[in-house]
Amino acid sequence: MGLYISDEELEKMRDSYPEVEEFYQLSELYKIMSDPNRLKIIFALRMHEMCVSDLSKLLNQSQSSISHALANFRTLNLVRYRKENNCTLYSLSDDHIENIFAMGLEHIEER
Numbered sequence: 001m002g003l004y005i006s007d008e009e010l011e012k013m014r015d016s017y018p019e020v021e022e023f024y025q026l027s028e029l030y031k032i033m034s035d036p037n038r039l040k041i042i043f044a045l046r047m048h049e050m051c052v053s054d055l056s057k058l059l060n061q062s063q064s065s066i067s068h069a070l071a072n073f074r075t076l077n078l079v080r081y082r083k084e085n086n087c088t089l090y091s092l093s094d095d096h097i098e099n100i101f102a103m104g105l106e107h108i109e110e111r
Helices: 007-016 020-032 036-047 052-059 063-075 095-109
Strands: 079-084 087-092
Touching (some): 036 052, 036 063, 036 087, 052 063, 052 087
């Protein structure tokens, strides 16, 4: 028997846990968002769809580092892209990314 929680309740809690793979995926999401420069890219894409060169100018980062970050974002489905003429425009993939960012920002601004 558990010290404070019954064995039955502990078993219910255990059964409600996501699969191990989902914890790994969640870890990757937070890992990719753990870098201030990558967060700046996400913040910029919250405001406007942008191409690599515009992000580079806005954030004063190399196009190479922006492209690398966006490739990682695409792997985790954080951004989507579309081609327009000879430019690739990036935006956040959905409201979840916006909400994760906004909630984190709101949390640190509470201090």
